[in-house]
Amino acid sequence: MTLLTESEQRQVAAAIERIERETDAELVTVLAARADDYTYISLLWAGLLALLLPGALNLVGNWLGAGQLLLVQWATFILCSLLFRLPALTTRLVPRPVRHWRASNLARRQFIELGLHHTEAESGMLIFVAEAERYVEILVDRGIASRLDDSNWQAVVETFTAQVKRGETLQGFLACIEACGALLKEQLPATHERNELPNRLVILP
Numbered sequence: 001m002t003l004l005t006e007s008e009q010r011q012v013a014a015a016i017e018r019i020e021r022e023t024d025a026e027l028v029t030v031l032a033a034r035a036d037d038y039t040y041i042s043l044l045w046a047g048l049l050a051l052l053l054p055g056a057l058n059l060v061g062n063w064l065g066a067g068q069l070l071l072v073q074w075a076t077f078i079l080c081s082l083l084f085r086l087p088a089l090t091t092r093l094v095p096r097p098v099r100h101w102r103a104s105n106l107a108r109r110q111f112i113e114l115g116l117h118h119t120e121a122e123s124g125m126l127i128f129v130a131e132a133e134r135y136v137e138i139l140v141d142r143g144i145a146s147r148l149d150d151s152n153w154q155a156v157v158e159t160f161t162a163q164v165k166r167g168e169t170l171q172g173f174l175a176c177i178e179a180c181g182a183l184l185k186e187q188l189p190a191t192h193e194r195n196e197l198p199n200r201l202v203i204l205p
Contacts, residue, residue, distance in 0.1 A: 003033055003131070008170045009201045015174050016199040019181035023188050025123045025144060026197045027180070029173060030110050032204035034087065034132035035103040041094050042084035050077035091132050103128075103135035110202070111139050119143075119196050123188060127176055129164060136160045136172075138180070147187040156180060173201070 004012070016027045054072040084090055091099070107128035111117065116124030122143035129136050138153040156179045163172030 003031060003203055003205075004170055004173075004201065009203070011170065012173050012177070012201040013199045015177045019177055019184070020190075020195065020199070022190050023181065023184040024121055024191055024194075025125050025184045025188050026116070026119045026195075027125050027127065027177065027199070028114055028116055028197050028202065029127045029177070030107070030114070030129070030202040030204065031169065031173075032103075032106060032128075032130045034091070035099070035106045035130040035135070038090050038094050038102075039085070041098075042090055043081055045084055045093050046077050046080035049080050050074070087132060099133040100135055103130040103133045104137060106130065106204075107137045107139060110204075114202065115197065117141055120194070124197065125180065125184075127173070127180070129160070129169065129173070131164060131169065134161060134165050136164060136176075138176075144184070144188060148183055152183055153180070 012029055016029065019025075019027060050073045054069055054076055084093060107126065107130075110128060111124070111126045114126070116126050116139070118124075119141065122141045124141040125144055126139040127136075128139065136157050138157055140148070140153075156176055159179075160172040160176045163169065163175070
């Protein structure tokens with residue numbers, strides 16, 4: 001999985017700058033390669049297979065002694081735990097609700113850590129993407145939420161999510177920023193020149 005290049009990141013920053021000239025909102029974008037490493041999930045699956053698979057095979061053939069069975073279980077656990085740490089496999093082993101909960105939790109942490117709740121007009125907006133989870137979320141502070149409820153962002157998020165699934169993350173960011181900007185210009189037009197938060201795309205490995 002390849003995150004955006006420096007040139008592509010500059011395109012995102014330029015799109016944010018254009019939108020912020022016409023609205024008092026402060027947009028911040030975050031792109032995470034993955035929301036979690038899910039190590040515990042890999043170990044859980046490896047442990048289950050190590051307990052069940054060798055024993056089940058031995059019941060059929062009865063060709064392993066107790067000591068040999070233990071060795072096969074250990075070998076199965078080690079092999080599976082290494083194999084399941086491959087990102088492509090790990091993501092498939094994690095239930096979708098767990099993936100989305102982890103991604104949503106990370107988005108909220110980023111909202112706080114990046115200071116989006118401290119803007120003067122309470123007008124912070126976070127556009128968050130977790131690529132491995134194929135998860136997109138838009139979070140806004142009270143100054144925006146009082147004028148635009150969450151339903152306004154639903155179609156934007158759904159479109160962006162589909163683009164992330166197709167590997168069109170850059171196009172998704174640019175389209176999402178433009179769509180959000182159109183709504184913000186109507187409800188939160190620019191009244192002053194101020195840039196409280198950085199426009200660069202924040203990359204989380």
